[in-house]
Amino acid sequence: MLSVIKHLFSRWAWKMAWRDSRPVRWRLLLFSSSIIFGVAALVTIGSLRNNLNEAVESQAKSLLGADLMVGSRQPYQKPAEDWFTRLRVDGAQQSSEISFTTMLRLGEQSSPKLVNLRGIEKAFPYYGKVTTSPPDAWEKLFTTPGIIVESSFLKSMNAEVGDTARFGNTELPVLGVLLKAPPSSSGFSALSPTAVTSLDTLEQSQLVGGKSLVFYRKYFKLPPGIDPEAVVKDKAQLIAKQRLTQTTSKRRSENIEKAINRLYTFFSLIGLSALFLGGIGIAGAIHTHVHDRLSAVATLRCLGCSAARAFSVYLAQSLAMGIAGSLLGVLTGCSLVELTRIVLERLPAGLIPFEVEVSPAWDIILNSAGIGLWITLSFALLPLLAVRRVSPLAALRRADGIQQSSKRDPWRWVVMLSLVLFSFLLTYWETSGQNKGGMIALGYTFFLLVSFSVLSLSGFLLRHLAKKCSRPGWPFVLRQGIANLHRPNNQTGIFMVSIGLGVFLIFTLLLTQNILRQWLDPERMENRPNLFLVDVPPEEEQQVEQLMSQSRVKMLGNAPIVQLRLTEIKGTPVNELIVPSSGRKPIPRWILRREFRSTFRENLTDTETLLSGEWVGSVEGLQPDAAIPASFEQKLASDLGLQLGDEVTMSIEGFGESVKVRVASLREVDWRSMNLNFFIVFPKGSIDPYVSFNVLAAHSPDADATAEFQQSVFEQLPYVNSIDVSLILTTVQSVLDTAASTIRIMAMFTVFTGGIVLIASILSGRRVRVRESALLRTLGASREQMARILAVEYALLGSMATLTGAVLALVASSLLGRLVFEGASEGESYRIPWEMLALNSLSCICLIVLLGMLLSRGIAKQPPLQILRSEEMH
Known part of the structure; x- marks a missing residue:
């Protein structure tokens, strides 16, 4: 060496x-x-x-608009307010925001749409700049009551600046459109338009309070020299005890990175x-x-x-x-x-x-x-x-x-093992910034080995079958075309790898996109909820049902919602469990901090399966200190370390009371369905007096029926929000289409590479083909027969390579469809698009044959005697 x-x-x-x-x-x-x-x-x-x-x-x-953001789903309590006061005394600047989802209508003719409404104080954002059209709309927002909306939302509502926007019982003029919105930490803003008004204007509306799910946020610009991470770390116990959320500018940028x-x-x-x-x-x-x-x-x-x-x-x-x-x-x-x-x-x-x-x-x-x-x-x-x-x-x-x-040669195995090791190390280096980068590298290396092995094995089988299956009685052109697959210096192996891998990648992307389209197709939801009404006060439930009966919208479910939080798990306070301990299994913080919106009912739904324990549908005469027998979702119980018979304590939000809850049964829930699913389900008669609001699930036959019903609800119950799932799915589909287009463009790098390898392979074997054509022409073969022999060879090569790549893609996508997207509880399965597969496969084969014939032009034109003489001299 x-x-x-x-x-x-x-x-x-x-x-x-x-x-x-x-x-x-x-x-x-x-x-x-x-x-x-x-x-x-x-x-x-x-x-x-x-x-x-x-x-x-x-x-x-500028991505957060501040150094520190502290959020809550309920008004801040005194300990949190005291902390904020100390921050201001230390020189920090503070701005407040209140946001919630609500129905908003622009003009008098348009139908109301669900938006993320934000009430912001003028000082925010501290970093970055909000851009509007007209340019002074942002300044006017804090001196004149009004609202600013996204440009695309204004166009979709066929409205313009100056029209009236109505939400709840409040009417405001549209002062402008957002070109660059103030930073948002709300995930829901990605699926709904954003509308911004001043905090004072929003607080004067009648939507803030018990009729809406409100998010409270405080933004801080800290004095120079104060590290936001140190501030958060110093107040970690207060944040956990008050169930606050927090993020810093550094953490926000890290999440984006x-x-x-x-x-x-x-x-x-x-x-x-x-x-x-x-x-x-x-x-x-x-x-x-x-x-x-x-x-x-x-x-x-x-x-x-x-x-x-x-x-x-x-x-x-x-x-x-x-x-x-x-x-x-x-x-x-x-x-x-x-x-x-x-x-x-x-x-x-x-x-x-x-x-x-x-x-x-x-x-x-x-x-x-x-x-x-x-x-x-x-x-x-x-x-x-x-x-x-x-x-x-x-x-x-x-x-x-x-x-x-x-x-x-033993060096051959050394080189092959080195290639495998190099593939793993290179992939690991490329994924070193990711969690489980080693697993990704190992999986990708395994994918390469399997792909290359299967394609190489297919090439070997094709050569073997071509050698064994040819019969003397077959037409001359067919026999010669098959013989070319196993002759010396054949191109079968490299054809199989170059074409098969490209087909595999492209077909996998197409089939995966088809899976997502099937599961996000609004037509699939014909008998499923595609319209949800939330924040329905219990006293208004009958009125909403009456409005449904007067329209073409059909109600499919009604769930009274009780808002609860975990306070003790098997006798241990949640505040102690938030702090990691080596002596116990860690519990995900999102579970300990989250607000559980639970319901009560007598029966299981179609999307639930009882795994163990006893389902308790109703209770009567339950003692005040007795634990309520409830049903827990299996994974939630596992994360909490709960088994049948274990008890937890939960506080009821808005009522200042607590209840003991016993794990009576464990359920498996199909979260992929669009039904009303819950982590914890209580028996009827246990928590009925503590209902905060109702959620109604309905099915609307078309967009016109949805618009008509939303208009009726908005006129009579403006604080009731309706979520049009089909509209959200349409938005998701457009995002997926854009992502799929980007992925296909990236996949074309592999396709182009495979094409170059294919072209170069054909051209590299041109000299051998010229010699073979000379021999065949000496034996009496015509130019037309030579062309048909090549067509047979490329058709067989293209068919086998495309078929192998398509089968690999079909296996990969079918596993994904059945293991990830299948609705087992509803008997649905992934439908393979056979027509699309057949059409794309035929197109690939035709393209390969056409390319092979074009690059092989002129092989049979040179005189056989000249070729044979040159070979003899060589």
Whole structure:
């Protein structure tokens, strides 16, 4: 090995490599381009990740609008208010926000829509700037009662600035539209439009209080030198005891960076797939090239050249291929980054919540080029090992069998194991910023091994079947086309890998998108709730039901809601459990802090399955100190460490009372259904007096019926919110379509790489095909027969590769559909789109045959005698 490295850096090796490559230089350059798109993908995605992370770090405070945010789902109690007062005394600036979801109507003709309404004080945000149209709308908001809405929402309501907006019993003029909204920490704002008014105006409305689920937030700008993280850590017990939520500008930016890194990991794995596929192409190119140059190697050995020195010549050629491909990949990636910058500059203002300066990152460029070069050399080593086995005697005879001896070379297994280890380490390095990066790397390496193994095995089976199944009585064209699949120097293996892997990736994406569409299709919800009415006061329940009976909307369920919080678990206060302890299993904090909205009923629903214990539907004459027998969702009970018979204590929000609850049964809940599902279900008669509001589930036959019903409810009960699930699903579908388009674009890197490998494979075997065509034409075959023979060969290759890739994609997507998306309790299953599969498969096969025929043009045009003479001289 040391001697090979020594000779590799000698002038003689590079001069010989350049001279030896003269007759096939164009072919080697074509094969080196097979790694271009993999390197380009890594450069593009890596540079964008760096640009986004740098933008997030530099604008971290503007993403939150403050140094610290403290939130609550109920008015702040005295201990929290005292803390806020001390912060102000210490020099902190403070702003308040109240937000909730409500129905809002613009103008007199439009139907009301659910929005996230925010009441904000003028000082917020402390970092960043709110942009509106007209520009002075934000200033007017705090001097004149009014409201500002999103531009897209205003257009969808066919309204304009100056129209009247009505929510509850309040009417306000629309002062402008938001071009860049104030920072929001509400997750619901992603699925509903945002409307902003002043805090004073919102507090004067009649919606704040018991009729709406209100979120309270305090924003703080801390004095210089005070670390928000230290403030939060110092008040950790107070925050836990008061059940407050908090986030800092640093944590907000870290969360965004984490999301960016997750997306980067996914896309970089696609880029690595393209690189590994390009490596297969490099291996095929070197295999063909070395086989053609064995006589030249033998001649060098006769002239006294050592095996290591001859090996260094072809290793230098491989190194040159890697350098050329990596440089072209870097140039392509930089061009794509520049194109991305141009696209981002033309996006509507405010679409991205922070400014991003897009430019290629030099460290990413160097890393990507190095990865491309290393993959080229790694995959080139396998076929290059044959050079070490060439003896001088091969110069006097044909060396067709020398290649086979390399299969027994122990270095072959060393190189293969090194490739697997390198794949794992490279993937682990790319995913090192993610949780469970090692598992991701291990899974991806396993995916590569399985994919390449299955495709290689399919190629072996195709060659074996072609050799065994051909019959003398079959037509000449068919027999010759089948024979081409197993003849010496056949291209079956590399065809199967290059085409099959590309088909597998693209078909998997298409089928996965189809799964999501099936489960988000509004038509699938024909007999399921697609309209929910929340915040329905118990005294108004009959009126809402009467409005339903007067419309085409059908009520499917009614759940009275009681709001509870955990205070003790098996006798241990929750405040003690929030602090981690080595002596007990940690309980997720979201469970300990959350507010459980539970209900009571007599029976199980269709989306629930009783796993253990006894279902108690109703209780009568329960003693005041007795524990209420309730049913817990299985996973929640497991997270809390509860078993049948265990007891917890829960406080009833808004009533100042507590109840003891006993785990009477455990249920499995199908959360994927759109029904009214709950973590904890109480028996009827146990907590009936503590109902805060009702949630009604209904089904609307169409959008017109939904609009008509929402209009009626809004006119008579403006504080009742209705959630149109079909509208939310439409929004989700549009997001998924955009994401799917982005993923398909990234997957095209792999497809283009496979196409280059395919084209280069066809062209690299052109000389052998010319010789074979000359022999067949000497035996009497016509040009038309030669064309049909090639068509049969490419049709069989394309069919087998496409079929294998489609089967792999079908298995992967079916597992995903049945294990993740199947509604077992409702007897539904994932429907495979056979028509789409058949149409896309046929298109792939036709494209492969067409490409193969175009690249094989002219094979049968050269005179057979000229070819045979050149072969004889050779």
